[in-house]
Each structure stands twice: as C-alpha cells, then as structure tokens.
Amino acid sequence: MEIGLKTGRGPYTLKEGAPAVRGGGAIVLTIVLERGDGIERVLLRCAIADEIAPGDDSAAILARIAPWIEREFEMTREMALKTIRGEGRMLEIVFDASHRGPF
Amino acid sequence: MSLQLIRPDINLDFVGKRHFFVILSTVINIAAVLMLIFVGLNYGVDFVGGSVVQVQFDKPTTANAIRDSLKPIGLGEITVQDFGASAGHTYLLRFEKVANIGSLGPKLESQLAKNYGADGAKVVRVESVGAKVGGDLRRRGFLAVIFATIFMGVFIAFQFRHTSWSFGAGAVIALVHDVLVVSLALVISQFQFDLTTLAALLTVIGYSVHDTVIVSDRIREDAAKRRREPIATIMNRAINETLSRTILTSGTAIVVLIALLAFGGPILRPSAFTLLVGFITGTYSSIYIAGPVVLFWEGHHRVGSLSSRAA
Numbered sequence: 001m002e003i004g005l006k007t008g009r010g011p012y013t014l015k016e017g018a019p020a021v022r023g024g025g026a027i028v029l030t031i032v033l034e035r036g037d038g039i040e041r042v043l044l045r046c047a048i049a050d051e052i053a054p055g056d057d058s059a060a061i062l063a064r065i066a067p068w069i070e071r072e073f074e075m076t077r078e079m080a081l082k083t084i085r086g087e088g089r090m091l092e093i094v095f096d097a098s099h100r101g102p103f
Numbered sequence: 104m105s106l107q108l109i110r111p112d113i114n115l116d117f118v119g120k121r122h123f124f125v126i127l128s129t130v131i132n133i134a135a136v137l138m139l140i141f142v143g144l145n146y147g148v149d150f151v152g153g154s155v156v157q158v159q160f161d162k163p164t165t166a167n168a169i170r171d172s173l174k175p176i177g178l179g180e181i182t183v184q185d186f187g188a189s190a191g192h193t194y195l196l197r198f199e200k201v202a203n204i205g206s207l208g209p210k211l212e213s214q215l216a217k218n219y220g221a222d223g224a225k226v227v228r229v230e231s232v233g234a235k236v237g238g239d240l241r242r243r244g245f246l247a248v249i250f251a252t253i254f255m256g257v258f259i260a261f262q263f264r265h266t267s268w269s270f271g272a273g274a275v276i277a278l279v280h281d282v283l284v285v286s287l288a289l290v291i292s293q294f295q296f297d298l299t300t301l302a303a304l305l306t307v308i309g310y311s312v313h314d315t316v317i318v319s320d321r322i323r324e325d326a327a328k329r330r331r332e333p334i335a336t337i338m339n340r341a342i343n344e345t346l347s348r349t350i351l352t353s354g355t356a357i358v359v360l361i362a363l364l365a366f367g368g369p370i371l372r373p374s375a376f377t378l379l380v381g382f383i384t385g386t387y388s389s390i391y392i393a394g395p396v397v398l399f400w401e402g403h404h405r406v407g408s409l410s411s412r413a414a
Contacts, residue, residue: 018222030225038208041226043225086368086371088159089191
C-alpha cells in the first residue's frame with residue numbers, strides 16, 4: 001500500500017518499509033517516506049499503543065497516519081533525517097493516550 | 104581563593120617574536136594555497152553532486168563485501184563508511200556518478216537482498232544532489248566565505264576608524280590566514296567538506312574576529328592611556344592583559360571541541376575538526392597576525408599618532 005502526500009517540497013509517498021511488529025501493548029510500523037522523484041528517502045518508525053488503535057491492521061493505521069504526517073511533514077522529515085544522520089537509528093514516534101496524534 | 108591561571112603582571116614578549124611567526128604563517132599559507140590547487144578539498148555530495156545512502160544491516164559486514172555485492176549494478180565508485188558497532192551495523196555509502204538517482208533506493212535494496220537476504224539490509228536514508236546544484240552550492244559557499252571575511256574586516260575597520268584603519272586590515276589578513284590554515288588541515292586530513300563543514304568554517308571566521316576585536320580594543324584603550332609609549336610596547340601589554348581571557352575562552356571551547364571530535368561520531372567529526380583547528384588558529388592569529396599588521400601599518404610611529412586618535 002502506497003499513499004501519496006502533497007508537501008511543500010513536492011509529492012512524497014508513504015509506504016510500509018517492513019512488516020509491522022505487534023507486541024508490548026503496541027504495534028510498530030516501519031514507514032518509508034520517499035520523494036516522488038526518488039532522490040530522497042527516509043525511514044522512520046511509528047509505535048501505536050493498542051489502547052488507541054485496538055485491532056487495526058497496518059494498512060488502516062498507515063491510512064490514518066498519512067494525513068498527520070502530511071500536516072507535520074517538515075518537522076517529521078527533518079527529525080527523521082537528523083536522527084538517522086546523527087544517531088544512526090530510525091526516528092520512533094510514539095502515539096499513545098498522552099500523545100494521540102491522528103488517533 | 105580565586106582561580107588564577109595567568110598572573111596579572113605577566114609580560115611575555117609576543118611582539119618581539121612576531122617576525123618568526125609572520126614568516127611561519129606565510130609559509131603555511133603558501134603551502135595551503137598550493138595544496139588547495141594541486142590536491143584540493145575532499146568535497147562532499149553537497150558540493151559535487153551524487154547520493155548519500157545509509158544502510159542498516161542486521162549482522163556485521165565489511166566495506167569490501169558491500170562493494171562486491173553492489174558491483175553487478177554498475178554504480179561506479181562507491182565510498183563506504185562504517186558508522187561503528189554502536190550504530191548497529193550501519194554503513195554510509197556515497198555515490199558520485201549515478202545515472203538515474205531517482206530509483207537508487209529500491210535498486211540498492213533489491214541488490215543487497217540477493218547477498219544479505221530479504222530483510223538483511225535496509226536502506227534507511229537516501230539523499231541526492233544533482234551535479235549542477237552541487238556546483239552552484241560550491242560557488243555560493245565560496246562566495247559566503249569571501250563576503251564574510253571582507254565584511255568582518257570592513258566592520259572592524261569602521262569600528263576602529265577613529266584610531267586607525269589598520270585594525271580592519273589586520274582583521275581581514277588574520278581571517279584569510281585562518282581560512283587558509285583550516286583549509287590546509289582539511290586537505291591534509293581529507294575530511295569531507297560539505298555544508299556542515301562550510302558552516303563550521305564560517306563559525307571560525309566569526310570566532311576569530313571576536314578574538315581579534317578583544318585584543319584590538321585593548322590596544323586602543325592602552326594607546327589612549329599611554330601616549331608616549333611605542334606602539335609595540337602598547338601592543339605587547341594589551342596582548343598580555345587579555346591573555347587570561349583569551350586562554351580561558353579558547354581553552355574551554357577547545358575542550359568541548361576535543362570531546363565532540365572524540366565522541367561526536369563520524370557525522371560531526373569533520374565540523375568538529377574544522378572548529379578545533381579554526382579556534383586554535385583564530386586565537387593564534389589575533390596575537391601574531393592581526394597585531395603585526397597594525398604594527399607594520401603604523402610603521403615606526405611613536406604612539407602619539409595612534410594614541411591621539413584613540414583618545
């Protein structure tokens with residue numbers, strides 16, 4: 001499943017980069033954020049607590065996250081790139097009862 | 104009990120040794136220009152175009168193994184940089200000439216999957232810069248350094264215009280010296296020169312001029328107080344009076360930069376190195392370059408001329 005995003009930097013696509021992992025009361029999605037022309041690509045993780053998205057599959061979750069990432073695009077992209085560049089790991093955004101995000 | 108690193112009455116002869124240091128700096132600057140022309144900086148993707156790809160492997164591998172596995176798709180020369188074990192088998196690949204940079208991520212992932220398994224290697228970041236954009240950024244970066252240096256000199260010259268225009272000239276020459284020394288260090292070390300390193304170089308210019316202003320300002324103050332003393336004596340006293348401040352300020356900054364260089368990781372290393380060399384050089388040039396230029400400009404004038412203007 002691939003979702004198109006309209007951003008200030010042009011079209012981007014959002015898709016799953018690895019199978020979702022469920023456990024520890026959350027589902028963790030590895031998301032690929034890629035520019036339309038493919039010259040930029042960054043991976044990030046979203047951990048969604050079961051309490052706010054019980055039983056949802058990864059496609060449904062991705063569809064809910066997409067508009068939120070589109071809205072928070074600059075910050076999300078910048079943080080994802082910085083985390084990978086500086087710390088060598090993927091940015092992990094946690095959505096739970098205290099930070100519901102799009103849920 | 105107060106902390107005192109430098110005695111208040113210290114009187115080191117900085118000005119007396121200026122000929123040696125001016126010759127030393129001139130030799131280093133000529134070497135820097137020659138090295139820049141004949142060896143050149145190791146420009147990063149930002150300035151020459153190309154792609155940077157960060158790949159995370161699920162088990163340890165080597166740079167040669169990565170190169171070998173990517174050879175069949177013919178991406179040209181690949182620079183592989185290991186991020187170290189702490190970064191979880193992460194490698195940074197640099198490609199200078201890729202025909203179709205748009206499809207690089209999926210192309211690499213499918214090729215690496217053949218050798219490392221379906222989930223064995225994950226392309227976590229791809230950033231590409233076209234050759235034309237890279238060239239444009241290089242030109243703009245070069246202009247930024249030139250304009251920063253000139254405007255800093257003009258600013259100092261304007262601020263000290265009532266004393267002598269020589270302070271502006273001293274500041275510009277000291278800044279050119281610092282930029283050349285840092286460039287030489289970058290050429291020798293072959294650390295990557297990218298936008299972050301350029302930002303560090305511009306920071307060095309700002310820091311160096313700040314240090315020069317402190318020394319120049321004290322020279323101006325002392326010149327107004329001691330009108331009958333030769334400028335060389337005034338200058339030496341001013342440098343000694345500001346020595347404690349210079350050592351404490353530069354020393355604390357340098358300690359932080361050494362820590363950044365040692366523990367900041369490979370991404371921050373080139374900029375930390377640039378700042379470290381630049382801060383040391385900036386401190387040195389405030390004493391041994393900016394001062395002698397003022398001295399040379401003022402010739403063998405009694406301080407009367409300088410001090411009457413400073414008053």
